[in-house]
Amino acid sequence: MADIWKRLRMKREPPRVLVVDDEPDLCWALENILRPAGYAVTTTTKGVEALDLLAKEPYDVAFVDAKLTDADGLELAALIRQRNPHTAIVLISGYFYQEDTVVTEGMLNDLFVGFISKPFNLEEVRLMARRAVSVAKEEKRADGSHSSGRR
Amino acid sequence: VPKKKTRKLGIDVVGNVSWGTHLCVFYHTQEDLIDILVPYFKAGLQNNEFCMWVISEPLNVESAKRALKRVIKNLDDCIEKGQVEILDYKQWYTKSGTFEADRVLQGWVEKEAQAVERGFDGLRLAGDTFWLEESDWEEFADYEATVDRLIGEHRMIAICAYSLDKCGAPEIMDVVANHQFALVRRGGEWEIIESAKRRQAEEDLRESRGRLQSLFETMAEGVALIAPDGQIVQANPAAERILGLKRSEIEARNYIGPEWEILRPDGTPMPLQEMVAPRAMKKKRPVKNVVMGAKRPDGSISWINASAAPLIGEAGTFGGVVATFIDITECKQTEEALQKAHDELEMRVEERTAELAEANEQLQAEIAERKEAERALQASEARYSAIVEDQTELICRFTPDETLTFVNGAYCRYFNKKREELIGHGFMPLVFEEDQEFAEKQFSSLSPENPVVTYAHRVVGPNGEVRWQEWSDRAIFDEQGRSIEFQSVGRDITERKQLEEALQKACSELEVRVEERTTELLEANEQLQVEIAERERVEKDLREVNKQLRLLLASIPDAVYFKNLQGRYLLINRAAEEIAGLRGGESFGKTDEQLFPPDTAVQFRRNDEEAIERRESVRFEERMTGAKGHEISLETIRFPLCDSQGNVWGVGGISRDVTERKRVEEALQKINLRLESRERFITRILESIPSSLVVIDHNLRIVSANRNFLEKTRRERQAILGCKIDEVFPSVLLDYAQLDQKVKEVLRTGEPVEGGKVAYRAPGLPTRIYFYRLVPVRAEESEGENVMLLMDDITEREQLAEEARQAERHLASVVECANDLVVSLDPQGRIVTWNQAAERTSGLKVEEATGRPLPALCAAEQEPVMSEMLQGLADGESVQSTEVNLLTTDGREVPIAWSCSPMKDEAGNVMGTVAVGRDLAERRRLEAQLIQSAKMASLGVMAGGIAHEVRNPLAIISASAQLLLERSDDAQLRGECARKIHAATKRASQTIENLLKFSRPQRGRMGEVDLHIVLEDTFVLLSHQMSLQKVALRRAFQPDLPRVHGNSELLQQVFTNLALNACNAMPDGGTLTVTSRTIETGEASSRGSARGVVEVEFRDTGCGIPPENMPKMFVPFFTTLPVGKGTGLGLAISYSIVQQHQGVIEVESQAGQGTTFTVRLPGTPGGG
Secondary structure (H helix, E strand, O other): OHHHHHHHHHHHOOOEEEEEOOOHHHHHHHHHHHHHHOOEEEEEOOHHHHHHHHHHOOOOEEEEEOEOOOOEHHHHHHHHHHHOOOOEEEEEEOOOOOOOHHHHHHHHOOOOOEEEEOOOOHHHHHHHHHHHHHHHHHHHHHHHHOOOOOO | OOOOOEEEOOOOOOOEEEOOEEEEEEEOOHHHHHHHHHHHHHHHHHOOOEEEEEEOOOOOHHHHHHHHHHHOOOHHHHHHOOOEEEEEHHHOOOOOOOOOHHHHHHHHHHHHHHHHHOOOOOEEEEEEOOOOOHHHHHHHHHHHHHHHHHHHHOOEEEEEEEEHHHOOHHHHHHHHHOOOEEEEEEOOEEEEEEOHHHOOOHHHHHHHHHHHHHHHHHOOOEEEEEOOOOEEEEEOHHHHHHHOOOHHHHHOOEOOOOOOOEEOOOOOEOOHHHOHHHHHHHHOOOEEEEEEEEEOOOOOEEEEEEEEEEEEOOOOOEEEEEEEEEEOHHHHHHHHHHHHHHHHHHHHHHHHHHHHHHHHHHHHHHHHHOHHHHHHHHHHHHHHHHHHHOOOOEEEEEOOOOEEEEEOHHHHHHHOOOHHHHOOOEOHHHEOHHHHHHHHHHHHOOEOOEOEEEEEEEEEOOOOOEEEEEEEEEEEEOOOOOEEEEEEEEEEOHHHHHHHHHHHHHHHHHHHHHHHHHHHHHHHOHHHHHHHHHHHHHHHHHHHHHHHHHHHHHHOOOEEEEEEOOOOEEEEOHHHHHHHOOOOOOOOOOOHHHHOOHHHHHHHHHHHHHHHHHOOOEEEEEEEEOOOOOEEEEEEEEEEEEOOOOOEEEEEEEEEEOHHHHHHHHHHHHHHHHHHHHHHHHHHHHHHOOOEEEEEOOOOEEEEEOHHHHHHHOOOHHHHOOOEHHHHOOHHHHHHHOHHHHHHHHHHHOOOEEEEEEEEOOOOOOOEEEEEEEEEEEOOHHHOEEEEEEEEEOHHHHHHHHHHHHHHHHHHHHHHHOOOEEEEEOOOOEEEEEOHHHHHHHOOOHHHHOOOEHHHHEOHHHHHHHHHHHHHHHOOOOOEEEEEEEEOOOOOEEEEEEEEEEEEOOOOOEEEEEEEEEEOHHHHHHHHHHHHHHHHHHHHHOHHHHHHHHHHHHHHHHHHHHHHHHOOOOHHHHHHHHHHHHHHHHHHHHHHHHHHHHHOOOOOOOEEEOHHHHHHHHHHHHHHHHHHOOEEEEEEOOOOOOOEEEOHHHHHHHHHHHHHHHHHHOOOOEEEEEEEEEEOOOOOOOOOOOOOEEEEEEEOOOOOOOHHHHHHOOOOOOOOOOOOOOOOOHHHHHHHHHHHOOOEEEEEEEOOOEEEEEEEEEEOOOOO
8 A cells, every 4th residue: 555655656746857958048948848747857057067966866867968068968978877877868969960870879879768959849858758757767667676677 | 329239240250249349350461351351341331331441551552442342342332432431540540640549539439420420320440550569559558448448339340450460468468358359360260369357257267368378379479477476377388498498397486486597688697676577576567678588407598578567357456477578689699799899899999099198108208308498488378377367257148049148247347348238139249250150150069968168269359359268168958958058158368369379470480490500501511411301300390299289288278287106296287376376386396285285185186096096087076275265166187197008107187167167057056946946836836726727829729738627628738738729629619619719819919808607528527617717828938928728617616506596596485485474674673575474464565564664563562572672683682582463454463473583694793683473363263262162171070060059049949939839828938938039049140150251252352460350250160169179278369469461361261270170189178279479580681670470379288290290281181080070171271371471380299298380470560
């Protein structure tokens, strides 16, 4: 019974999303897209700050810009995957395009679960957020059933 | 010439031959010769050849014709149509008196040409050489060699016939060597000897030698072949006969072996160095005609005339010596018999002489008896001497035409005339009329063997009185033995003559008185009549003789003296006492030692002894010191005095004082020597000058020619001297230059004539070009005027001038056709030449540009730059370069890169300036295109940054717009969205503008540029690229940086390239430090005030450049980036742009530490 409660309580808790983009206006735009859709959104323009935030609290999804002033988006993604295996990452960039080898390789290597190229549709962002949350949950559950899951 | 076409020779043993065949035949008899030549000419006449037969003894023209007619029936027809010519050798070979190879050769060639012209196939000739003298052999052999060389090119067949009787072995060798075949016709039989020179195979050589051998066998002359090692290899039967040895015995010997006993003509053994073969062996030269005796085994001696010649092979190798010798034993014997007869004759003459001496002795005895008469005569001698004492000798020189060329003071005084009145006039008028013929006969009779004569004749004195003179004339001769001058020493002998006459008269009177007395005595004593008559006769004769002798002794100007064997003077005449400075009678019985200084005495005694020793009169030149202490030269004859038995009892002497003559002669000799040396000097100059000189006389004959001329024309001096010029120069040349007329003109006017250029080709030489001049030259007075033809060989000069003209034409066309502007200026900078490229570029025609100053045609603001540079060149600076725009006629400015250099004359003075300009418009256009494409390429490199820069604002705009649609109810959000859209749009637009600015092609305007603004513009464009590559930018700008003159867009391109390059060098991020500063160069420019240099430095912290890549940094398309990432053009274009701004770009790098690029640009004057 306690499990059910626990599950209900969890269901009530909105999925947590971290947005990392060196453009404050883009951070503003993503927050305004995702928050009304039921996500708890935190934004930052610095890679270092993002890692700090992730170390304090768990996030289900991280939207990471490929080019940051203080870090390379891809490298940051790799670090996040290493430290927070339960956070699914979505790469967002105006520099790459959908079929870019960097993008396809990143997807194949499980570095990120999706890619959004700038400019984007709002619905596209929300869909990607939902998919990322479900992937994150899937992974968390898999880890729960197998004590030593993927790291 | 169709050489291959064969001709029938008519001599079966040879067969057919081709044109150009040259044979020799040797014949024994006249029949042999006819047997050879008649069929030969028959074949020629049948085959339409022109035939020429030059005959010699024993044939003559008639007998030759008869011989031909026997075989050729239609000979008369042939002669009539001019197909046959039979000539005597005097009409052909020695036409001009001597044999001249060139003339004969030319004659054959002319005959050939005439024959062909007249429709004959060619020339067939035969020449007999029987007339040839031994002395002509060498030249004739040369001639034959020339014929043999040349004939191959002609339509000629030649036979040279040689009589075997006149040929020795060496001559046969010569002849055979110079012909293709040698035929020997002997006793109706043929033998062929082919020339060894033409034979290749050794067998043939041996065969030929074999035939020669058979010839040797029959020769009368002894021949021995001696190998280089001295071994006698071969000897012929004649040698056997002469030497009395078998061939095998001779051939077993060495030519200088000890078995030989060789004698000189006088019978003494002959040393090796005199024998012919060793001399020929040693010197490798022929030795001829040495007489020697060879002892035969039977003890008799063969006298031989031997010659030897070296055998020189074709390659110049020395093959030993051939010795030839003729038996002259009989001659030698005859000579000896003659000698014997001669000796006997001499003996008899000696006997006769002894008899005469005896008679002389008797005379001497009589002289002693007649002391009385002698004393009387001595008194008269003393008188005569006193008269002579006061006279000084007269000296003169005169030419064979009796013109005086020199007289001394005594001469002038004697005739009381001034020297000028005498010199140049004949002396005959001074001679007494009746004696003139006699005098002339005396000196005309002189000869080189007998050059002196002494004689007396009468002259007419200044007051018309007739006086006697005695003269000693000495003739001087030229090389031909003709007398050219006489030197004469004379004295007055009038007093002597008068004395002689007086004495004669006194004697006659005495005679009369004696006669009277005798008659009285006759009457008184008839008994003694016969005896007295006898005595009278003897006395008279003796007196006569004695008188003559005394007179002679006393009156001759020569000293006469007798001494006994002890050297005591027995007799001494007045002249001797005079010369020696002795008082009369003082010397009698004294010796030389007592009378003269020791050295003089010794000299006299030595000469006495020599005469006594040799028992004959001996001539001496003696010197002694006279009474007045002056040197006296004596010409003395000393002779032994013998008694009737032939025993020497004393010595006699006759001396003549030749002091004055000697002095005059020596002086004359000196003058002659000086004249000769001057002549030699002039001759040497003429011989050594590099022009050809020919002296021509008024008959147009060549008088002399210098060596240069002879070498150029390949002629011998003897061959042309005396020739007319048309025999020496080709007639074409004479006609063209009208040389004969010009020579005559020079002779007429006496003025030189500048001839002109003529081409002259000596036989066998290439044509040469001469410049000739004719100059009159005064020859010897008697010969009148001559003309000297001066010919300067200007062949090389002409060729050089032609080459120079070609080079000039070539150069001019290069200048005219050059794509670059070529302008030459005078020292004031005014245009002198203006080529087509200059016309094209400026639109100014040559005639419009010429004379205008070049700076005036330049863009106004750059005019001073051009003027300054030209001034610098005029002041001695070397090559200068600058870029100055040229104004065109349609008002444009064309950028020109000028390179100017001074034109200097040979002394180094500046004569003007050459300016070469290159039109830069085209280059600028190409550069601009290159820069543009490089820009586009760098845009590609920047694509990532651009995408990021544009897509970020787009993303914001897009998101804001969608939010507006979705949540139009939220008023606050709506406002926010609108603001975001506006800001992002502005940002994107700015980015695009920067890009456009960068990518737009340059406008190419230069102006003053603030580098900081350019740098900032660059950074804006690149900021995102740098941030993408994590490159931090640090500025270290100097405030108030001077402006530079330049194109800001081009400079931005440079900075963009350098910044991008730095980014690429730092793939993992880093720092780019850009520094700007001014540096003072310190050195003041020659033009204008000192300007600072502005420096911009890009320093990165990247990987650095490996040293091996440093040299390639500015090479186009050199890149280390992967394909698609870099073009390799950036740095190359930057380099070119900086250079265009007269700046420099440098790179410095350390691997792992980073790279620094430095751009230095000249600041604007006073800018800042």
